[in-house]
Each structure stands twice: as C-alpha cells, then as structure tokens.
C-alpha cells in the first residue's frame with residue numbers, strides 16, 4: 001500500500017520559485033512513490049479579502065501550473081477545495097473540539113493579523129481548523145510543507161489525538177514532511193523574510209510565469225552584501241539564498257558551485273543564476289501555455305480530481321458525524 005500524501009496551495013498572488021522549490025517540485029517527483037492528493041485551497045484564500053474575478057482566475061492558474069510542473073492527473077488527484085463540501089463541514093465540527101488556547105498559539109495568525117489589525121476575519125483565526133479538516137478527511141499519512149506550515153500540521157495531529165481520545169480511532173495521525181534543502185527560500189529584496197506570494201514589492205520573488213527579462217532584472221537587483229567571496233555561508237543571507245536557488249536549479253553540488261565561482265564577481269554569478277532559472281522554468285512555461293489554451297480542458301481535469309477524492313472525504317465525514325451522535329439523514 002502506497003502512503004497517502006496530501007498538500008494544499010492557495011490560489012492567491014503569483015506562484016514563485018519558493019513555492020516551486022519548497023513544494024511543487026517535490027509533489028511532482030514523488031508521484032510514483034506515493035498516492036498524492038493536491039488541493040487548491042480557495043476557502044483558505046478567502047480568509048483575507050479577494051477580488052472575485054482574480055480569485056477564479058488564480059484558481060485556474062494554479063491548477064495549470066501544477067499540471068505544467070509535472071503533476072500528472074492520471075496518477076495524482078488535483079482538485080479545488082470548495083468543490084468538496086466535506087472540508088467546510090468537518091472544519092465546523094473540529095472547531096467545536098479545538099481549545100481556543102491552541103489556536104492562540106499559531107504564529108502565522110499572529111504575524112498575519114498584526115499586519116491587518118481590525119480587518120482581521122474570524123476565518124483567518126480559524127484557518128488552521130480548515131487545514132486540519134483538509135488533512136484528516138483523507139486519512140493522510142504525510143503532509144509535505146515548508147517550515148512555515150509545520151506548526152499547523154502539528155496542531156492537526158493534536159486535534160486528531162484529542163478527538164480520538166474521546167471517540168476512538170476515527171482519525172489517522174499525519175506526519176509533516178519538510179524537505180532538507182529549499183524548505184525556506186527567502187525574498188530577493190529582503191533575505192530576512194520568506195519569499196511570499198502576498199508580498200507587494202515586484203522585486204521580491206521570481207514568479208513561475210515571469211518573462212526572461214523580468215527574471216534577469218529581478219536577479220540582478222537581488223540584495224546581497226558588500227563582501228566578495230561567493231560561498232555557502234548562512235551568516236550572509238542574501239548570497240546564501242541565491243546560492244541555494246542556484247544549487248536547486250543547476251542540480252550541482254555545493255562543492256562544484258563554490259569551485260565554479262571562485263574568484264568571480266557577484267555580477268557573473270547573478271548572470272549565471274538568472275540563466276539557470278530561465279532554463280529551469282522553460283519547459284514548465286511551455287506546458288502551461290499548451291494546457292491553458294483550452295480552459296474547458298483544465299476545468300474537466302479539476303472535475304475529475306474532485307470526483308476521485310469525494311468518496312474518501314465523505315466516508316471520513318460520515319464516521320465523524322456518527323461518532324459524535326449526529327443522526328444520519330435517511
């Protein structure tokens with residue numbers, strides 16, 4: 001029996017190389033080994049204000065990018081969260097079992113709510129409950145996420161354990177899986193901040209659909225330091241981050257990279273980095289254009305995805321409803 005892997009991605013902002021290196025790339029390369037389920041989490045996206053047109057456009061864009069990055073609809077299920085009602089239904093039930101103190105400890109909420117002040121929605125606070133529902137509905141074994149999401153997966157385990165201790169073994173306990181290298185790609189403009197889809201500065205991230213000119217210009221402007229030597233030194237976050245990106249795109253070892261740029265300047269390194277990213281993204285961009293030429297095709301792939309996962313989600317939801325004593329409809 002293959003282990004089941006579940007992960008989610010928000011259809012907001014521009015998908016960037018951090019998302020690709022930290023998440024999507026691993027999802028695509030692990031399809032034979034695992035039974036993969038990928039969810040485009042539109043209900044998580046609306047925890048902050050969204051423009052309706054933009055949200056539907058981005059939902060399709062993310063789907064197109066996932067398929068273009070090599071996620072194969074015959075082997076993996078890709079679906080839209082709101083297409084499977086069980087996610088919202090289970091999130092509500094879990095809400096009633098999560099001590100509020102557990103939610104108060106979530107660092108992502110603290111960070112995001114500080115930025116928004118009074119505009120913060122109840123949904124943003126409740127975000128981790130919906131994420132727990134996503135994961136628990138599918139008897140998930142593993143959840144591949146970046147470092148920033150580990151706390152949410154651990155909370156999911158705690159919720160599952162608490163529920164199981166009251167009602168018996170209803171939920172399977174998931175494990176977070178954090179990739180070793182590239183788990184946290186930092187912003188090009190500010191290497192002390194994680195590269196993020198929601199950052200407004202255009203020089204912050206290389207997006208997967210960026211033109212070659214945009215990629216070159218963003219990399220050339222990326223923040224480094226006033227030193228000269230090009231080496232993997234975590235105490236020099238700007239150049240370290242760029243070297244990690246180079247390492248992941250070029251697939252060279254750190255030793256080879258250090259030797260290659262010995263005695264060379266930042267400008268030459270940045271030029272080569274830009275070319276490595278352009279080459280690395282070229283096949284993905286080509287496939288994206290082919291796939292999205294017919295939007296109905298994309299929608300039909302998403303419909304197949306939700307049809308595939310729905311029975312699993314509904315089975316878990318029924319078990320939960322029965323356990324807590326909700327009377328089933330006839």
Ligand code: ATP
Nearest residue numbers: 010018019022023145146183184185195196197198
């Ligand atoms: P937002 O800025 O809206 O929080 P995000 O860029 O963090 O967005 P998500 O939709 O939250 O993107 O994440 C999608 C996937 O990409 C997750 O698995 C997440 O952990 C991973 N990821 C996001 N940012 C990075 C990053 N900078 N480095 C590595 N992985 C990342």
Ligand code: LTN
Nearest residue numbers: 006007008009041131134143149
């Ligand atoms: N919160 C995640 C997206 C997400 C997710 C999930 C990831 C929603 N549901 C379930 C893994 C499993 C994020 O912002 N990266």
